[in-house]
Amino acid sequence: MKERWLIIGTDERMKLLAKQLTSKERTIYYKCTTKWDESLNKAILEFHPTIIVLPIQPLKIEVDELYGIRSAQIFAGRIDEHWQKHLQDVKPIYYLQNEAFIWKNAALTAEGFLAHLFVQRVSVQHKKIVITGFGRVAKMLALFLSRLKANVQIAVRSEAQCAEANAYGYEGMLLEADVPCTADLIINTIPTQWLSKEYESWLSCPIYDVASAPGCLNNLVLSQYELLPALPGKYFPQAAANILYETMLDLGRKDKSA
Structure with a gap:
């Protein structure tokens, strides 16, 4: 049939x-x-x-x-x-x-993010970039950015994830409000609303959110924040x-x- x-x-x-x-x-x-x-x-x-x-x-x-x-x-x-x-x-x-779909889509999401930055004329070489989370999308972003000579830090919620990031060759740090963050830009991959006013040192640089809607903001409105859903389909x-x-x-x- x-x-x-x-x-x-x-x-x-x-x-x-x-x-x-x-x-x-x-x-x-x-x-x-x-x-x-x-x-x-x-x-x-x-x-x-x-x-x-x-x-x-x-x-x-x-x-x-x-x-x-x-x-x-x-x-x-x-x-x-x-x-x-x-x-x-x-x-x-x-x-x-499906694992094959997830990984292929993660790679395309990372490429889409780079395309978005380049359209905005934002360079990444030698920039300090903090990626929150260390799932599949974060891993692909870290790989692509590090190959473009960015200084990549991984901010995660557990010691195990921090150790994993270090094992990959990145600088791992705990995602906590009292841990200072100094970065040229932040990329969020965590699909929860974790970023509140308590994360004071995290709020002063551009934040790009590639996680699912509604994004990471928790009762915040930031002019330098940008939610970027569906990057593969867009670019x-x-x-x-x-x-x-x-x-x-x-x-x-x-x-x-x-």
């Missing part, structure tokens, strides 16, 4: 993914929207998708029932509590939890679409053989 893919989302990478998936074996329907409403339900009743690809950020739900989700294979990004209720009897494939949509394409075909094959 010919596969019928419904791709949903406004991110340009989703549009490019739809184009890339088009073949003799697949019929593709692309829906550019940020919400699941009556018009989307109507499209599903007419198209009868066998595979539905949800965007990275959860769609706003404006209907009581989501048509088609129990008769199709579902690829999902992030979901909220509303989506959890609708998907409790469904077994979606969460592509954001390298075709490369981001390629990663999604490879990941979904691989996960789909594994799901069928399971």
